[in-house]
């Protein structure tokens with residue numbers, strides 16, 4: 222079982238965004254993982270899950286927020302954890318987002334960077350030519366900063382399509398973190414499942430999931446709602462249900 226948690230912004234105090242999580246809450250989650258006997262693993266092993274132990278976890282952080290460098294990366298280092306950061310490359314150096322120097326420093330500290338769209342738009346809506354251009358822009362950006370080509374990818378909003386999968390693979394992507402709920406009992410590097418973490422996701426909820434070794438009930442209903450409802454309505458519903466049920470997030 223390879224448990225992957227998906228975070229977004231990590232803040233000193235609770236923010237209004239559904240996905241913002243406090244530093245304290247992240248630390249509580251880390252305590253739960255540690256007490257459960259889960260081991261943080263080098264992210265570079267993800268393409269070869271056979272080399273990863275059965276009680277392993279990875280932490281991923283989406284969207285390239287500037288506090289990922291100032292708060293999250295130092296906290297992970299204290300716990301001996303290398304994070305995986307999915308950064309929309311066009312946001313780099315913009316106010317509130319990671320700077321070029323942050324990427325270099327975090328990369329040198331062992332954290333891994335993955336693709337998350339250049340413009341952070343829905344990639345499943347793009348044609349192959351547009352996808353090639355979006356991937357190329359991101360890849361060139363990371364190559365110029367850290368001298369490496371990213372091989373892990375998280376589609377924006379979790380929206381996937383066969384065309385997008387093909388484009389990602391042809392661009393050298395060998396690991397794909399979906400937003401599909403699950404604990405990767407039979408890890409498929411190009412279909413990695415995750416636990417999306419939102420601001421009301423209690424440590425006890427994580428503990429229950431890990432003890433049960435099961436997570437994912439309700440995912441299909443969530444997907445139907447996500448695709449059937451207008452975006453704004455879906456987001457309101459998602460927040461209400463997540464709070465009411467103390468469930469992990471209904472996903473991006």
Ligand SMILES: [Zn+2]
Pocket residue numbers: 283284337341377378
């Ligand atoms: Zn995102």
